[in-house]
């Protein structure tokens with residue numbers, strides 16, 4: 469019989485396996501269960517495609533990426549692999565043909581949408597064929613905390629109960645310890661062997677800058693470093709997707725919008741243009757991207773703060789799958805924190821769910837405000853122990869100055885405290901900063917905030933610096949925001965700073981440093 473590496477040579481024309489591929493393929497081909505955690509571009513597909521060819525019977529691949537099934541199957545057929553798919557886009561005749569081929573073992577791989585698996589018809593179909601293995605792609609979709617959650621994935625634990633002898637391989641590029649455990653539990657993969665590749669993407673340069681005029685900053689990045697390059701720009705809302713795409717087009721950058729509010733045809737057209745044409749910029753919500761296999765995405769830019777480090781990592785991971793230098797660029801500001809907190813406060817979930825979202829946001833904020841290597845922080849988040857500085861992120865290339873912000877923190881926190889204690893009022897960052905700067909705005913006069921003892925005590929810092937102070941206090945959990953207007957409130961931990969028991973180190977706001985870092989690169 470042909471060995472795995474022979475199949476790799478003959479069918480794919482590749483010389484050898486990468487990383488743990490050989491071990492995974494060996495394990496699954498011999499009937500073992502596996503949970504595979506590998507970054508985007510790591511080569512997960514071969515881990516189930518080769519066992520599918522080596523083992524007798526048909527492999528069933530469960531994938532949520534219905535829009536891409538046709539492409540995936542076409543790609544396999546081009547290589548001479550017998551593959552088919554079943555999903556809602558087919559008419560009954562097409563489906564019957566595939567079912568026939570499946571039953572008669574005329575295909576080696578069958579791709580199915582998760583919602584089909586729990587139907588009676590599909591189970592009967594599966595019972596009538598010899599299944600070689602189940603591959604559960606994008607396995608993190610089973611995680612209820614993640615933004616890719618698919619309820620249908622919860623049903624997949626049934627595969628093991630019903631077909632206990634068929635090996636299963638679950639694959640994902642998302643891999644915090646929590647998600648990992650959740651996948652293993654929910655998919656009933658307790659005894660599966662875990663294969664975890666390093667999540668480092670050395671060719672991606674991570675940069676996080678303070679947001680002031682995001683569209684301009686983005687345009688500047690594209691013009692100075694990514695002229696003519698394909699890339700993805702992520703925005704939080706559909707409206708800002710539309711506006712940003714328009715703005716880029718007006719400024720001579722070929723851009724397309726993508727969000728769930730566009731009709732299916734426009735979405736499909738824009739997606740396939742992005743994949744096939746060169747140098748297009750896709751401006752999108754996070755609805756765009758899962759499973760997008762475009763090797764030469766040169767940059768991923770975020771105009772709004774992602775909700776978690778996992779999300780950030782997944783989205784930035786779409787850059788540079790070809791291994792060439794690529795940029796992950798994020799502009800982030802105080803307003804992002806206010807907005808995300810509000811989203812969490814008003815979210816549907818129960819207390820545990822909100823607390824979980826909150827913890828994810830905190831980790832993301834900590835990444836934004838770190839003075840350490842960004843890559844190091846990301847990898848540490850995924851449970852790896854990176855060695856030293858990466859030399860390819862903004863903090864490594866242009867180390868930010870850390871400064872002792874304890875006094876500034878005390879000034880800001882006492883402003884919040886006094887407003888609340890003396891006046892019974894809560895205000896947002898803007899008003900607190902105006903008070904510190906000693907600005908007699910209408911709102912300051914109206915509320916007689918110029919009579920507060922803290923009025924004008926912060927004139928030593930610029931407004932942008934104060935915004936940085938607020939952001940960093942929020943990131944460090946020394947201050948919190950609440951409500952629709954993002955009013956500032958103290959936390960349990962504020963008192964220790966006010967008492968002088970804690971030192972607060974901060975990252976120096978430096979637009980110039982950021983600009984210099986980007987110039988030195990090109």
Ligand code: ADP
Pocket residue numbers: 482483484485486489506507508509510511512513514761
């Ligand atoms: P993932 O699903 O983990 O994001 P893919 O399976 O799509 O990654 O693989 C990424 C790219 O790497 C694909 O173009 C694939 O053909 C290529 N690839 C995977 N394994 C190998 C290998 N052993 N040798 C050469 N190229 C490989």
Ligand code: ZN
Pocket residue numbers: 840841842843844857858859860861862863864865
């Ligand atoms: Zn670094």
